[in-house]
Amino acid sequence: MRSAGWPNRDWPNDERQVNEQHLEPLIRHPEGRALRAEVDLGRIGRNLERIRAAAGGREVWGVVKANAYGHGAVPVSRALAAAGAHGLAVSSLEEGLELRRGGITAPVLVLGGLRPEALPAASSEGLSIAVVGPEHLAEYARILPDHPVQLHLKLDTGMGRFGLLPSELGDCLVALRLLAPWIKGVMGHFATADDPDQGFALRQRRVFEGCIAQLADAGIQPSQRHHGNSDACLRNLLDQDTHLRPGLALFGLTTLPEGRQLGLEPALALVAEVARVKTVPAGTTVGYGRTFVAPQPMQIATLACGYADGYRRDLGNRGVVGFAGQTFPVVGRVSMDYLTVALPLGAQVAPGDPMTLFSADPTAPHSIERLSQVLATIPYELTCALHRRISRRYFP
Ligand SMILES: Cc1ncc(COP(=O)(O)O)c(C=O)c1O
Known part of the structure; x- marks a missing residue:
């Protein structure tokens, strides 16, 4: 039996070696999941x-x-x-x-x-x-x-x-x-x-x-x-x-005004491509628990990003995403691998279009700081939770 706490001298060696597993590389494919963290x-x-x-x-x-x-x-x-x-x-x-x-x-x-x-x-x-x-x-x-x-x-x-x-x-x-x-x-x-x-x-x-x-x-x-x-x-x-x-x-x-005054620039944006978009009539319910009911005909875009990626489940019906210079609400519950966004009927949106889940503009309503305020947490928790399965794209 493993006892709780550190230091622990009683672990069998083979159990310690299990720790090595997380150093294994993840399998990636250029045509795989359309979700990426863009890091400047x-x-x-x-x-x-x-x-x-x-x-x-x-x-x-x-x-x-x-x-x-x-x-x-x-x-x-x-x-x-x-x-x-x-x-x-x-x-x-x-x-x-x-x-x-x-x-x-x-x-x-x-x-x-x-x-x-x-x-x-x-x-x-x-x-x-x-x-x-x-x-x-x-x-x-x-x-x-x-x-x-x-x-x-x-x-x-x-x-x-x-x-x-x-x-x-x-x-x-x-x-x-x-x-x-x-x-x-x-x-x-x-x-x-x-x-x-x-x-x-x-x-x-x-x-x-x-x-x-x-x-x-x-x-x-x-x-x-x-x-x-x-x-x-x-x-x-x-x-x-x-x-x-x-x-x-x-x-x-930063959570301090001094940080913004210093001109600190957020380095990360989280971007997901629209996987599927559909037009739904009024009264359609979206997601687990049917927590969102379309009040009028609208479009629902599904993005391949969920709480397993680190996008918090409690942003369902509370978060917003950026698209084409505007923000649109995350509706329904965030599920393990997907979330859903409501757009008006006229919005020009198609599969493959990129939507910004975390903006690198600190003043945007979907910046990491603002979303962490919505969640009554700290920016650390949002970025640290970004799973390694999200591909990272680096800009010099
Ligand atoms: C020991 C220690 N030093 C420095 C830091 C950096 O703190 P911050 O990210 O608030 O600058 C941390 C972060 O948790 C820490 O644990």
Whole structure:
């Protein structure tokens, strides 16, 4: 029986190997499903430049976890490295390996920590690792001389998730001194950088600086320090940090007015071709549960995109799509692979016509930001959910 939680030393080896499956490539065909995410890599590069310039030219760890927030980890990482990112940050060993197998040679930092047993794999792939707790420090010190890995010491300055608590730091200093030759950076993470009330964020900063001073007193002086996610960069909560760690803003998405003022450009549009269009009389019901009843004769276009692709089911009867400069409502329930759009009788629409489900214009009613407001969620959730079965088309 597998027990819940991490770390878990009781997994049989064959069960761990099952994890390899998700690295298998998907089968694609040029004439296959007419659904694509169009990703503008030039915009991602320009967003990086804007964020860096606004932050006094500090170096950037570009956060590309979760398949670069759904945009495609390898192409985005390549673009970020070409645009001057210092390195890329991912959440897991697997995500780091994906970048290396994709030919990314820039520094890669695994934010989610690693079991000591995984250090040799990280070492041979040149991955850097966040140390996320006090549990494995002695084992790390035993393994690292043979399998060197650069470490970033994560401090829990108030996020309450990963990281050494300030109260734990004193007891760990002896073990950390042994790790000092490998400790390249010290890092934290904000819980409320988007909050107009900066009280808690400033407290986190003070805790961070206090821990850094304590480390320095013990002779541990990492050359890198980074606490700032996108919103901290946009709100200038950076203090003495040498590096930034933005994710969302790189993709031109932001919930802050400061982000738009900086000229961040959304990089992703989700486009589906009309698979079928039909004219229906008044009273026709559409989709599971018959939640939409045509109030008058109209056209119903079916698109091959559903909740399995990451288009949220609760956008049924609430979302809109863009077509020929206008927007039209998503009607009926969104199903696993399809959704339906209502158009007036006169609209010129035919199978193969492209409709925009997520617009890269931040002011459009079907922009990722606006749709996430409709759903009372955050843009991250919409883009991260974009399934790998959606083909990605990249523009330089
Ligand atoms: C540890 C860490 N750093 C940085 C980021 C980037 O955050 P954001 O996308 O808000 O810039 C994340 C994202 O969740 C994170 O978990």
